[in-house]
Amino acid sequence: MNLTDEQLLDIYYWMRLTRAIDERITLLYNQGKILGAAFSERGHEAISVGAAGALEDDDIVAPMHRDLGAYLVRGLPAREIMAQHLGKVTGTSRGRDSNMHGLGDLSHGIIGFVSMLPASLPVTVGVGLSFWLRDEGRVAMTWFGDGATSTGKFHEGLNFAGVFKLPVVFICENNQYAYSTPTSRQFAIEDIADRAAGYGFPGIIVDGNDVLEVYEATKAAVDRARAGGGPTLIECKTMRMLGHAFHDNAEYVPDELLAEWEKKDPVAQYENALIEREVLTEERRQEIESRVRDTLEEAQAFAEESPMPDPADLEKGVYHEPGCYWEQQVNSD
């Protein structure tokens, strides 16, 4: 472990910010301010923050619907994410896509998410292909759930990445459920990491609630990929702490299971570890907490004050052409 104290505190900041925004989104949903569906990443903070933190600026990520932390670490402004949830024109997708979908912005190296799970996976492999073709030394990373591993796209993507030894890191967030479906109904094996052997590259298992473990493992995989060593599959074991989306109260999850994992809360665990190691003083904690609060409140205020999209823009920007809707958006940023 060769992270400096400041780096460790940085990670702490992102973990806290992720949790705070996630909780606020939960609140806004419960207040009826978020229409349609929305997702919580509670319990997944170590995976989204830890893995994204292992990348360089010009690497590319394709996070999924539980990776709020990854979007934040990559620099997507909290206000844009908040505005996105409220359907505002200032959201990343300008009100066109919802919640964690379509939060794409290549200026932050982020590919927007599509529902059809895991659509981002073969696309990320394509990103890795372009890095390999151009010999750029960049790395592509994508996240997906345990459920997504049952799909053809998972297989086609990993297989192809293996054949070409592409610089791609696959982060599987095994949170034990896909909607109401437990992993026992999703695959007949214990560890998804074992499948990597079938694609000719390493698969490893990490504690998905330990941000430093996630970070270390990912960093090693990223370094290997960058050096031409090919892909890695990292299975992060964790637990989905709320329902699939907010409308789902997850009655099907045994209480004991949640209680057990509540003890392993990734944010609290990390906080305690940093306090124990005397990296996180009470002063620093308060300072970070106030930065988190400021960002959060500013984001919400911005989102709430932002206008809804103008219906006159409905049909704009379906196709890309010079001067089109999206070029105007970029120029006005």
Next chain:
Amino acid sequence: MNLTDEQLLDIYYWMRLTRAIDERITLLYNQGKILGAAFSERGHEAISVGAAGALEDDDIVAPMHRDLGAYLVRGLPAREIMAQHLGKVTGTSRGRDSNMHGLGDLSHGIIGFVSMLPASLPVTVGVGLSFWLRDEGRVAMTWFGDGATSTGKFHEGLNFAGVFKLPVVFICENNQYAYSTPTSRQFAIEDIADRAAGYGFPGIIVDGNDVLEVYEATKAAVDRARAGGGPTLIECKTMRMLGHAFHDNAEYVPDELLAEWEKKDPVAQYENALIEREVLTEERRQEIESRVRDTLEEAQAFAEESPMPDPADLEKGVYHEPGCYWEQQVNSD
């Protein structure tokens, strides 16, 4: 090995018949009598015959485009297959589908083949599902190539069969090429059988040119499936001895590779083994050869004499309803 001499000779008959019809199809294609494309299974006889031979009558098979032997073993008449190749109305698909496609006939427990590889695989798993749901003690089997293992359908099918422990046997015909693409471009591992571990069931490797080895391995897998033990993946190592289809002269295949595999010709090898074991006498050989010739010549004559489909029937039988085109066909059989 507890096959009787008669059973061994039976297998020999099917191997010979398969080879003879395959050679005749090759000839007919070269004579311009077969329109469009057609495929040879030369070199695959041990796999199609050996695996199909391990099943009971009420089991179900879904062979692919190189499994002439499996169709024959299941009792699909050679004349129908020959007529199919000539586009005649007496072909299994009544001229609607071509060559090895659409040779389906549930009265022989055969599901017709669809090009989109391996479309038959998830369907066969569905057949296995119905056996499991009804607790019927039947087994479903499908064949597919090395190329087909790169597809999402391969993965979705095997995974689902694993989760439900369905009575399905998967026969992979690893003939080292998918069209012009060598396996090294298809997957980054040595043995496809290794992937079974990722689905929670056994994967085994057999010499695909040794019909008894194929038979034994398949029989064990079939017995296990029938007893509720779940699926097996059997990888049969072999070599495609001609081009992908007849139009392809396969320049991309090294001559030495073909020469090496020519020595392992499954039909000749088996013949020699039976002669050595004194199961196949010259008398029996001639008797079998003449049965093969009779069947072959009768099949070709039947096919050539059969009429083309009546264009007036073009739009009939798209949908199933009482008295429809296909019901009339069945009744006239």
Next chain:
Amino acid sequence: MPEITYLQAISDALWEEMERDENVFLLGEDIGAYGGAFKVTKGFQERFGPKRVLDMPMAESAIVGAAIGSALMGMRPVAEMQFADFISCAFDLLVNFAATNHYRWGSPVPIVVRAPAGGGLRAGPFHSQNPEAWFAHVPGLKVVAPATSYDAKGLLKAAIRDDNPVIYFENKYLYRHVKGEVPEDDYMVPIGIADVKREGNDLTVITYGAMVQESLAAAETLADEGVEVEVVDVRTLKPLDEETILNSARKTGKIAIVHEAYRSYGAGGELAALIYEDAFEWLDGPLVRVTAPDTPVPYSPTLEDAFRPNAEKIVEALRDLATY
């Protein structure tokens, strides 16, 4: 007759068919203990057991493959796509395997694929689509899209008893927004028969799915203005009830086609072609289409409201047509 929601009608149809025929079973994601994303199959697993209400891995091609295979063995699978949008992940097996099998070698493939479609629920580009036109173009598939509780129940029963693959588009907006009377006795709505939901002599609206309600509301408004609008609910897109459509077209001569799907190359095109071909001499005015525009389904309410056709937009179009 009891009044039930459109959702309940679907649920009841499934229940009764499962009671009637032990070959009928359900498969899909989260349909068992959870009862499905929309709770259509709530309580089914308790009644019918886990083998007749199968929770599947998240793999639409595996689901459709399983349906096809078991149907070939004589079962009557009803597969649920969690949202119609995900049917794109099982596209190949539906259009190439299920659709062609009977034509090619004579074995029927009696599967039903339930596809909860449609927008108006702020569900964004991937949970709001109306992909019926893709399937209606494919020989060998049947495609239905009921608009009322009565039709939802009757068409689903007919679909389950049909020997062919049927894609059953159920509209999510209607689930809880529509209630209607449904007979207590077993009944079916035959596949391939349209229904004149309202008679009128001045204009014809041809529509289906969620737009039937909107068109009926629009017809009310026009009636107040002295224009009698006939509303033809196609109900089945494939096979299409050409006669009912043409009769109405010939009667009024002025046609509006309304659907929730994207405009270009949508189902409206086929309906237009049919009328232009076979009712040409009776036509008194140009075709009017009221549809979604050619953009993905947007999330934000201001955008989705502009996107989705509704009674108001239909009224406007019909007024123009009436004065033509």
Next chain:
Amino acid sequence: MPEITYLQAISDALWEEMERDENVFLLGEDIGAYGGAFKVTKGFQERFGPKRVLDMPMAESAIVGAAIGSALMGMRPVAEMQFADFISCAFDLLVNFAATNHYRWGSPVPIVVRAPAGGGLRAGPFHSQNPEAWFAHVPGLKVVAPATSYDAKGLLKAAIRDDNPVIYFENKYLYRHVKGEVPEDDYMVPIGIADVKREGNDLTVITYGAMVQESLAAAETLADEGVEVEVVDVRTLKPLDEETILNSARKTGKIAIVHEAYRSYGAGGELAALIYEDAFEWLDGPLVRVTAPDTPVPYSPTLEDAFRPNAEKIVEALRDLATY
């Protein structure tokens, strides 16, 4: 100008675009050393190396995913489906990812998917399909279907330089059955512009792809009979050149729509709706469609000949229309 085959025109367009822009690369099954199932890319790997002519595993979703991902990074992938029929295996990524990406978050996805389509070659139900209508219904995709060597080359170049996903339907029957003059200089045929392939005042045939040749042949026959047929080659199905189509419809008032795809819910429907909407007052007769029937593409010559539209069938339909 040299005369080259339609196949050569496609091959030349690829070659020249690869010479012009190092971001252009090819990916597909068996396209490298083997040169592709139809030899369109024969010799390319020798010239451009294995990294610009990528032999892929047999996995269409991986191929399209790879194209999308690399396009997002600024490359210009041209993906080959070995046959258009297999595009069904990559359907989801095309209609949900590639098509919607720009609308949803502004990054263009400049991919070209080459889809060798069409029948007449005794290739059976799975190597003869014409699936253009599925894609033309999807906002965000562009769909082209050239009929001549000139258009094949010019449209492919335009597709490669377009910033949007383009599905390029090349007709396999035309590969070696059509030859035509092509300029030696770099040129493009703009996407979205139809072409009047023959002028005439009596009837209009609107068509594309392989049916352009058949329609032109039919027009010859009718000319001998004193009927002047205008043949409009749509060339681009999406976006559609409404003006050219409407101009011709208004000029002749009698319209036939011809395509090789299945009839119901085919592209012909949209063309019909457009005319019925916007040229209604000029119409002098009912629509006539000449298309394949609603059956899978059959293999046997007697069946396929009955299935596939051709000059003879078009002539018959046009004669009827002329005497209307």
